[in-house]
Amino acid sequence: MINSQHNFMKNKFLFYPILTIFLVLILDQWLKIYIKLNFRLTDEINIFGDWFKIHFTENYGMAFGIEFGGKIGKVILTLFRIIFVGIIAYYVSTLIKNKRNIGYTLSWSLIMAGALGNIIDSVFYGKLFSESTPFGDIAQLLPTDGCYNTWFQGKVVDMLYFPIIHTNIPNNFPFWAGEDFEFFRPVFNISDSAISIGFVLFILFQKRFAMEEQQLNESTKPEANVEN
Numbered sequence: 001m002i003n004s005q006h007n008f009m010k011n012k013f014l015f016y017p018i019l020t021i022f023l024v025l026i027l028d029q030w031l032k033i034y035i036k037l038n039f040r041l042t043d044e045i046n047i048f049g050d051w052f053k054i055h056f057t058e059n060y061g062m063a064f065g066i067e068f069g070g071k072i073g074k075v076i077l078t079l080f081r082i083i084f085v086g087i088i089a090y091y092v093s094t095l096i097k098n099k100r101n102i103g104y105t106l107s108w109s110l111i112m113a114g115a116l117g118n119i120i121d122s123v124f125y126g127k128l129f130s131e132s133t134p135f136g137d138i139a140q141l142l143p144t145d146g147c148y149n150t151w152f153q154g155k156v157v158d159m160l161y162f163p164i165i166h167t168n169i170p171n172n173f174p175f176w177a178g179e180d181f182e183f184f185r186p187v188f189n190i191s192d193s194a195i196s197i198g199f200v201l202f203i204l205f206q207k208r209f210a211m212e213e214q215q216l217n218e219s220t221k222p223e224a225n226v227e228n
Contacts, residue, residue, distance in 0.1 A: 013099045017092060017109040024113035028190035029120060032157040036125075037141060041132040044161070051164045057187050058132060058155035075152045078122045081115060088112040101212055103205035110198030117191030118156050125154025158187045 039056040046053050060074065092112055095105040127149065128141060165183040169176045 012102055013096050013105065016102060017096055017105050020106055020109045021113040021116075024110065024190065024194045025117055025120075028114075028117040028194070031159065031190060032121065033141075035159045036129055036132065036157055038138060039132075039159075040134055040136070040138060042134045051162060053161040053163070054159050055161040055187050056132070057158050059158060060155055071153060074122070078119060078152050081119050081122075085112055085115050085119060088115070101205055101209040103201060104209040107198045107201035107205060110194045110201065112198075114191040114194030114196075114198065117189070117194070121154050121156040123152055123154065125157070126150050126152065127154070129154070156189070158189045158192070160189060160193070161187045 035054070035056050039054075041056055041058065044053055044055040088108060089112055092105065092108050095108065130137075132155075162184045163182050165181070167181050169179050169181050
């Protein structure tokens with residue numbers, strides 16, 4: 001048993017992707033549940049000055065709070081994401097099995113973990129939590145009056161907010177003259193961060209992975225016939 005655990009930890013192609021997935025999911029769900037149980041919707045606290053805040057907001061599962069087709073659309077979107085994550089999981093398992101480039105494998109592991117983290121919100125939070133409001137009681141674990149009380153209708157919890165720059169656009173600037181400008185405006189979560197970091201790593205390691213694949217294919221080609 002000890003030897004098998006030691007071998008597992010020595011196998012970086014297996015250990016690091018699995019560790020990455022578990023860490024992302026544990027940290028993501030821990031923070032979301034903590035926020036859900038201790039914050040009212042729109043509650044905000046400063047973490048580092050005015051440019052890093054915890055700001056509790058929720059969305060229906062699509063970027064920028066977009067909704068798609070009501071409750072039925074929500075179910076369809078979530079099922080599509082589950083299928084998508086299943087495909088990624090199969091691909092990651094293939095990369096691990098064949099001991100492909102570890103950076104490339106980790107990039108897909110992060111994307112998979114991030115997508116799965118938000119799927120958990122969509123599938124389970126509608127059953128586990130009361131609906132959050134700006135002025136109501138702080139949400140309680142287990143459904144109460146006012147909860148969604150249904151599967152696949154939970155809202156994704158967001159809380160990481162980095163309003164690093166907040167200013168007004170000059171009046172002589174075309175189109176947006178005099179309007180407020182804030183960077184970075186979107187509020188996101190650890191799962192979103194994992195997906196973004198995963199895509200950056202994918203771009204960085206994709207070329208190296210392609211070169212390794214090409215070298216592997218060339219090394220497995222049958223030797224050319226040699227004339228006698």
